[in-house]
Amino acid sequence: MTQDDRELLNRMAKGDQSALDAFYRLYEGRVYRFIRSKLNDSFDASDVLNEVMFEVWRNASRFEGRSSVSTWVLGIAHHKTIDRIRRRKPGESVELDPEMAEDDVPDAAETLSAAQDAKQVRHCVDQLSEAHRSVVHLAFFEDLPYGEIAGIVGCPEGTVKTRMFHAKKALMKCLAGLKEMGLS
Amino acid sequence: MMAENGNRDEALDLLLPWYVNDTLGAEERQQVEAYLERSPHARDEVDLLRALRQQVKEQRIENSPGDLGLQRLKREIKQDTQQSGGSDGKTGKVVTVANWWRPLAVAACLAVMVQAAVMVGLTGLPGSDVTTASGNAAVLQVTFAPDATEQQIRDVLQSAGASIADGPTALGIYNLRLVDPTGTTVEEALATLRASNRIVTFAERN
Numbered sequence: 001m002t003q004d005d006r007e008l009l010n011r012m013a014k015g016d017q018s019a020l021d022a023f024y025r026l027y028e029g030r031v032y033r034f035i036r037s038k039l040n041d042s043f044d045a046s047d048v049l050n051e052v053m054f055e056v057w058r059n060a061s062r063f064e065g066r067s068s069v070s071t072w073v074l075g076i077a078h079h080k081t082i083d084r085i086r087r088r089k090p091g092e093s094v095e096l097d098p099e100m101a102e103d104d105v106p107d108a109a110e111t112l113s114a115a116q117d118a119k120q121v122r123h124c125v126d127q128l129s130e131a132h133r134s135v136v137h138l139a140f141f142e143d144l145p146y147g148e149i150a151g152i153v154g155c156p157e158g159t160v161k162t163r164m165f166h167a168k169k170a171l172m173k174c175l176a177g178l179k180e181m182g183l184s
Numbered sequence: 185m186m187a188e189n190g191n192r193d194e195a196l197d198l199l200l201p202w203y204v205n206d207t208l209g210a211e212e213r214q215q216v217e218a219y220l221e222r223s224p225h226a227r228d229e230v231d232l233l234r235a236l237r238q239q240v241k242e243q244r245i246e247n248s249p250g251d252l253g254l255q256r257l258k259r260e261i262k263q264d265t266q267q268s269g270g271s272d273g274k275t276g277k278v279v280t281v282a283n284w285w286r287p288l289a290v291a292a293c294l295a296v297m298v299q300a301a302v303m304v305g306l307t308g309l310p311g312s313d314v315t316t317a318s319g320n321a322a323v324l325q326v327t328f329a330p331d332a333t334e335q336q337i338r339d340v341l342q343s344a345g346a347s348i349a350d351g352p353t354a355l356g357i358y359n360l361r362l363v364d365p366t367g368t369t370v371e372e373a374l375a376t377l378r379a380s381n382r383i384v385t386f387a388e389r390n
Contacts, residue, residue, distance in 0.1 A: 017258070024254045032248035042388070046249045053257050108225075108232035115232055121239035140240040145207035161198040168201070171236060 005069035013061035037137040038081045052077045074152045106176040114175035124174035132167035191223040204233040250385035322349035322359035327386040344376040
């Protein structure tokens with residue numbers, strides 16, 4: 001798969017549009033889903049996907065092979081999505097939410113039943129900051145190692161781990177709150 | 185933060201999500217497995233993380249743009265090439281790709297809204313014969329794969345209990361109505377359409 005990806009990029013760098021077709025079909029679903037996990041708007045997500053693929057086409061020759069192709073493409077998607085969020089909400093930070101007070105975080109066992117309810121989990125994931133949602137998506141949907149996630153979102157590995165830690169705590173609080181309200 | 189506290193080890197807690205997605209290196213994996221042996225807290229955390237991972241994996245979103253998106257991309261590459269006088273669109277020129285898409289999408293939506301308004305107006309007139317036999321409105325929007333045959337589209341629509349109300353729009357979108365709203369819900373039709381993702385590339389509520 002990796003060799004195929006790189007071969008496609010090499011051909012795209014030479015202007016081969018059939019390689020673009022193959023590359024697009026290979027990555028479009030993954031990239032769209034990643035963007036969509038950060039943007040709650042399918043039109044915006046389609047626009048950003050288009051921008052990402054356009055940039056991949058234009059810059060295929062600049063891929064240096066220091067990361068996997070998927071890390072490179074998802075990294076472009078990450079930055080394009082953040083640009084879109086900033087344009088949509090000027091002045092709004094897209095970095096970590098202020099660290100939440102972590103007292104009263106329930107035990108994992110207490111929130112397990114709520115974590116098995118798809119609607120509750122969806123609701124709570126949607127409440128996370130963009131930075132936290134990205135890490136959760138890349139770790140649990142893409143099943144990527146923390147080192148690769150750090151490459152995509154452009155931060156140290158330790159930051160990825162702590163973002164995931166805080167995201168989990170936020171999810172637990174949210175799920176426990178829904179449980180208290182009798183919604184799970 | 186990293187100190188061990190009772191049966192908790194916060195440094196190892198940070199690794200649990202990557203134990204769950206099975207991407208830890210051998211050394212870290214062994215450390216986590218030893219931690220799980222001795223810590224009920226760690227085992228509860230892993231159960232929770234596994235449940236969360238499963239839900240994240242199973243979350244459904246609408247279909248990606250598919251071939252419609254590829255066609256759009258190729259149009260923009262071609263447009264960029266023509267504007268720049270280059271040969272392959274690799275000019276480094278930044279293109280605001282959303283510019284043509286938004287007005288077109290808005291225009292398409294407006295066209296549907298105007299059409300809907302006209303229909304509502306007409307159906308509201310006494311003695312009007314524009315109302316469909318079942319009186320049901322377009323409730324779904326879909327796009328079809330460019331290589332889908334008429335037979336495939338017909339089969340999908342019949343299995344979803346839907347028919348084409350109007351379209352395609354400039355973006356290739358069709359509006360669908362339910363053939364029998366009392367026998368099929370919108371959710372059921374939507375699920376059937378989305379399950380046929382080789383034929384239906386996009387399906388959403390109207």
